[in-house]
Amino acid sequence: METRQTGENAIRVGFLVTASTSILVLFLILLFLFVEGLPIFQKVSVSRFLFGQEWYPTSSPPDFGIFPLLVASLAVTLLSAMMAIPLGVMTAIYLAEIASARIREVVKPVVELLAALPSVVIGFFGMVVVAPFLQEYLDLATGLNLFNASLMLAFMSVPTICSISEDAIYSVPRELKEASLALGATHWETILRVIFPASLSGISTAVILGMSRAIGETMVVLMVAGGAAIIPTGIFRPVRPMPASIAAEMAEAPFRGDHYYALFAIGMVLFVFTLCFNLMADHIAQKHKQVGAATL
Amino acid sequence: MKWTAMLFALIFMAGLGPASGVAGTLRIDGSTTVLPFAQKLVEAFMEKHPEMNISLSGGGSGNGIKALIDGTTNIANSSRFLKDEEVKLALERGVYPVPFAVAYDCIVPVAHPANPVTDLTMARLKAIYMGEIKNWKEIGGVDKEIIVVSRDTSSGTYEVWDEKVMRKERVFAGALLQASNGAVTQAVSRNKYALGYLGIGYLDKSVKALTVNGVPGNEETALSGQFPISRALFMFTKGWPTGDTLTFINYVLNPTKGQKLIREAGFVPLH
Numbered sequence: 001m002e003t004r005q006t007g008e009n010a011i012r013v014g015f016l017v018t019a020s021t022s023i024l025v026l027f028l029i030l031l032f033l034f035v036e037g038l039p040i041f042q043k044v045s046v047s048r049f050l051f052g053q054e055w056y057p058t059s060s061p062p063d064f065g066i067f068p069l070l071v072a073s074l075a076v077t078l079l080s081a082m083m084a085i086p087l088g089v090m091t092a093i094y095l096a097e098i099a100s101a102r103i104r105e106v107v108k109p110v111v112e113l114l115a116a117l118p119s120v121v122i123g124f125f126g127m128v129v130v131a132p133f134l135q136e137y138l139d140l141a142t143g144l145n146l147f148n149a150s151l152m153l154a155f156m157s158v159p160t161i162c163s164i165s166e167d168a169i170y171s172v173p174r175e176l177k178e179a180s181l182a183l184g185a186t187h188w189e190t191i192l193r194v195i196f197p198a199s200l201s202g203i204s205t206a207v208i209l210g211m212s213r214a215i216g217e218t219m220v221v222l223m224v225a226g227g228a229a230i231i232p233t234g235i236f237r238p239v240r241p242m243p244a245s246i247a248a249e250m251a252e253a254p255f256r257g258d259h260y261y262a263l264f265a266i267g268m269v270l271f272v273f274t275l276c277f278n279l280m281a282d283h284i285a286q287k288h289k290q291v292g293a294a295t296l
Numbered sequence: 297m298k299w300t301a302m303l304f305a306l307i308f309m310a311g312l313g314p315a316s317g318v319a320g321t322l323r324i325d326g327s328t329t330v331l332p333f334a335q336k337l338v339e340a341f342m343e344k345h346p347e348m349n350i351s352l353s354g355g356g357s358g359n360g361i362k363a364l365i366d367g368t369t370n371i372a373n374s375s376r377f378l379k380d381e382e383v384k385l386a387l388e389r390g391v392y393p394v395p396f397a398v399a400y401d402c403i404v405p406v407a408h409p410a411n412p413v414t415d416l417t418m419a420r421l422k423a424i425y426m427g428e429i430k431n432w433k434e435i436g437g438v439d440k441e442i443i444v445v446s447r448d449t450s451s452g453t454y455e456v457w458d459e460k461v462m463r464k465e466r467v468f469a470g471a472l473l474q475a476s477n478g479a480v481t482q483a484v485s486r487n488k489y490a491l492g493y494l495g496i497g498y499l500d501k502s503v504k505a506l507t508v509n510g511v512p513g514n515e516e517t518a519l520s521g522q523f524p525i526s527r528a529l530f531m532f533t534k535g536w537p538t539g540d541t542l543t544f545i546n547y548v549l550n551p552t553k554g555q556k557l558i559r560e561a562g563f564v565p566l567h
Contacts, residue, residue, distance in 0.1 A: 058458075254362075
């Protein structure tokens with residue numbers, strides 16, 4: 001009896017330690033991020049940093065205004081969401097509601113395989129195939145631009161959006177669907193009026209997680225966004241989102257210099273964005289939790 | 297308390313062990329510009345000295361110098377001289393980095409092979425990168441917007457460009473930023489109206505090297521100072537080199553050994 005109790009306790013503690021490890025690691029990384037990022041605000045004010053138009057970290061005197069980078073990140077994320085949401089959600093509806101079991105078995109893993117593609121491969125594809133194509137057929141000045149980056153990011157967020165949405169749609173209680181059909185609604189009406197609203201919270205979560213993946217993605221935007229630190233005037237203009245700037249400049253920034261601190265501060269801004277996205281997703285998931293058919 | 301102190305000491309010893317000078321091992325870190333010829337140097341050196349074990353990595357000039365100051369590398373490759381902040385940090389830690397110029401690098405403006413423009417003056421290059429000249433027709437080309445390709449502002453290549461061509465003026469924000477010589481080659485070779493710049497070691501047939509003020513960028517013009525955009529590449533050691541570090545530096549500077557390899561790698565040797 002004694003030994004069983006000890007064994008149970010040991011297992012309990014073991015799991016507790018494992019669970020706290022990831023929290024501890026997250027906490028340490030955050031601490032590091034803020035310790036290395038905050039010193040820049042002794043040199044520039046928070047508003048100058050966030051809304052400054054000029055990003056010239058290495059000239060003397062340097063300018064640390066990340067507004068063009070911030071706008072670029074938001075623009076790329078929004079445009080990619082506009083492409084990825086219809087694609088992801090419609091694929092999910094097709095898979096959960098319309099496709100036969102056999103097609104579903106084939107298509108779902110293939111869509112999820114898209115998530116397994118390394119981002120550098122997607123970036124390479126965008127750079128070598130899509131960029132010259134855009135230049136050629138749309139007669140653009142450069143194929144490395146906002147649109148190209150958004151398209152590549154859409155490829156990356158579709159699997160996330162599709163997979164989570166599909167789970168949400170699939171778990172809509174069967175009674176709801178049956179009731180709708182029994183009342184004489186067609187399959188299409190049932191999907192649009194019953195199943196889609198019932199799974200809306202799950203779909204929203206999927207969309208937000210997909211977008212948070214897009215905003216933090218580095219390799220793709222570094223390779224195909226073009227890298228001009230300007231506020232874009234159109235979707236075919238080159239931009240430089242925040243992660244691209246960090247990745248391109250960090251290796252050569254003098255350790256613990258102002259540039260180094262500024263790059264960490266950009267990391268803080270990025271972190272705040274993804275944190276907001278995740279809190280939003282969590283909030284929606286909690287608030288509109290579907291518990292059985294009665295709550296609809 | 298004693299326990300934790302001992303634990304820390306152990307961790308530190310484990311972490312710093314290899315760089316703190318076990319005979320026969322060398323660590324080299326730093327500039328990605330230096331990396332291609334450093335790779336050749338290390339390979340040839342290790343062939344002659346099989347007892348030596350050299351690890352080479354290219355984390356960027358800044359990272360290499362930081363590693364030298366921290367004592368985690370023996371030699372730091374750098375495509376630029378030390379910055380003031382780095383000197384300050386080194387002195388704070390009681391470290392005296394010693395520079396050895398090992399080769400010259402020449403930064404050459406490049407365009408798409410189909411572009412009719414073959415020469416640009418320094419003044420025009422500067423005006424293009426400032427965003428004042430925006431169209432190829434202003435400088436004898438076709439009526440198309442110039443796609444200006446530049447490097448990330450903290451790369452050594454950019455710094456040379458900034459120092460030699462821009463001379464205190466800023467590269468305009470509309471320039472495309474690429475993070476490596478390879479990425480610039482990609483961007484320029486795939487865009488007929490692009491203008492970029494590359495280290496001489498990265499020139500290939502996919503792009504066309506332009507002459508500057510009528511002077512082509514090559515070994516002689518870089519060393520003689522005729523070609524206006526060239527710079528020295530350094531290896532820094534922690535204090536005056538001794539032992540294996542000295543043997544390696546001597547090998548690199550030897551005209552019939554290291555310097556020969558540097559030429560073969562497409563850089564400009566000292567002699």
